[in-house]
Amino acid sequence: MDAVVVIILLIAGFLFGILSSIAGIGGGVFFVSIMVLLFLIPINIAVDTSAFIILISSGGGFFTYFREERLHIKQVLIFASFSILGSIVSTIIFKFFKLDNTVLKIFFASTLLIAGLNMIYKVIKSRKFNPSQEEYENNFILNDHDYQSNLKKSIPLFFLAGFTANLLGIGGGIINTPVLNIILQYPIHNATAISTGIIFFTAIYNTIAKSIDGQINYLIGILIGLGAILGSVFGAKISGKIQKKNLQLLVAVVLMGLAIRMYF
Numbered sequence: 001m002d003a004v005v006v007i008i009l010l011i012a013g014f015l016f017g018i019l020s021s022i023a024g025i026g027g028g029v030f031f032v033s034i035m036v037l038l039f040l041i042p043i044n045i046a047v048d049t050s051a052f053i054i055l056i057s058s059g060g061g062f063f064t065y066f067r068e069e070r071l072h073i074k075q076v077l078i079f080a081s082f083s084i085l086g087s088i089v090s091t092i093i094f095k096f097f098k099l100d101n102t103v104l105k106i107f108f109a110s111t112l113l114i115a116g117l118n119m120i121y122k123v124i125k126s127r128k129f130n131p132s133q134e135e136y137e138n139n140f141i142l143n144d145h146d147y148q149s150n151l152k153k154s155i156p157l158f159f160l161a162g163f164t165a166n167l168l169g170i171g172g173g174i175i176n177t178p179v180l181n182i183i184l185q186y187p188i189h190n191a192t193a194i195s196t197g198i199i200f201f202t203a204i205y206n207t208i209a210k211s212i213d214g215q216i217n218y219l220i221g222i223l224i225g226l227g228a229i230l231g232s233v234f235g236a237k238i239s240g241k242i243q244k245k246n247l248q249l250l251v252a253v254v255l256m257g258l259a260i261r262m263y264f
Contacts, residue, residue: 006223008038013053013224017231019251020171021061021196022238028054028170029112031224033258036105041217043105047169048214052221054171055203057228062200064236065193072142076197079180082155083172083202086162091209094167108168109262115174116255122178123249140187147184154179158198166206171199196236 012034020027028050035046065071099107157179161172173195180191210216 009223010227013227014231017057017228018235021232021235032169045215048210049217049221050169051206051210052216053225055207056225057232058200060229061196061232061236064233070193071197080198080201082158083162084205086159087166090163090166109259112255112259116252119252154183
């Protein structure tokens with residue numbers, strides 16, 4: 001592999017690792033896009049390889065958040081169990097019903113577009129200042145948080161996150177983070193941290209499944225993954241100091257741009 005390509009993959013992994021860790025979205029939306037659009041890798045191989053990259057990158061973010069006590073391992077495992085179940089169902093269904101690459105590409109581009117629009121909606125909604133919410137977040141105690149009262153509402157969505165993660169090679173954070181923040185009432189910084197944990201455990205299953213019955217490009221995966229793990233650790237460390245609204249707008253524009261490019 002050419003040295004320039006190696007450098008591009010490492011830098012891309014680092015930048016997308018930062019963005020995905022801060023936004024809590026896993027990074028697959030970026031990893032698959034760069035492999036398909038820049039390196040012309042067939043999307044089915046890009047999806048399988050992305051699952052491997054997400055395992056590496058989310059692992060770095062997860063252990064950083066865990067050391068900083070921004071997530072609770074028991075809560076993460078509960079939510080992740082439903083996400084993994086969704087991935088298992090996806091594996092079984094698409095083992096017998098293979099999707100054409102063109103159809104898979106349309107599904108992926110549509111997911112990017114929806115994710116971008118959802119981020120813009122959240123930014124607009126968050127501009128309405130809410131003093132009571134700010135006070136709640138400042139006094140939030142993770143271990144005492146009551147997530148169980150709304151858990152039943154979130155289970156189908158965690159399942160859907162795992163299903164799409166397996167199908168499209170994404171982390172599932174585009175679903176996890178809003179569910180944790182809006183339905184289960186975690187402050188956004190805890191929601192992104194917990195989302196990263198869910199993504200990590202789901203990615204363990206997805207990588208095993210793709211390695212058995214998939215087409216992972218391990219060389220590209222390792223190169224992007226090395227950059228991504230450094231980026232995710234860096235992103236996790238600085239996430240509490242960053243104005244998320246501006247970042248979300250930037251990520252939203254990038255996602256929608258990638259979606260449009262992939263459509264055509």
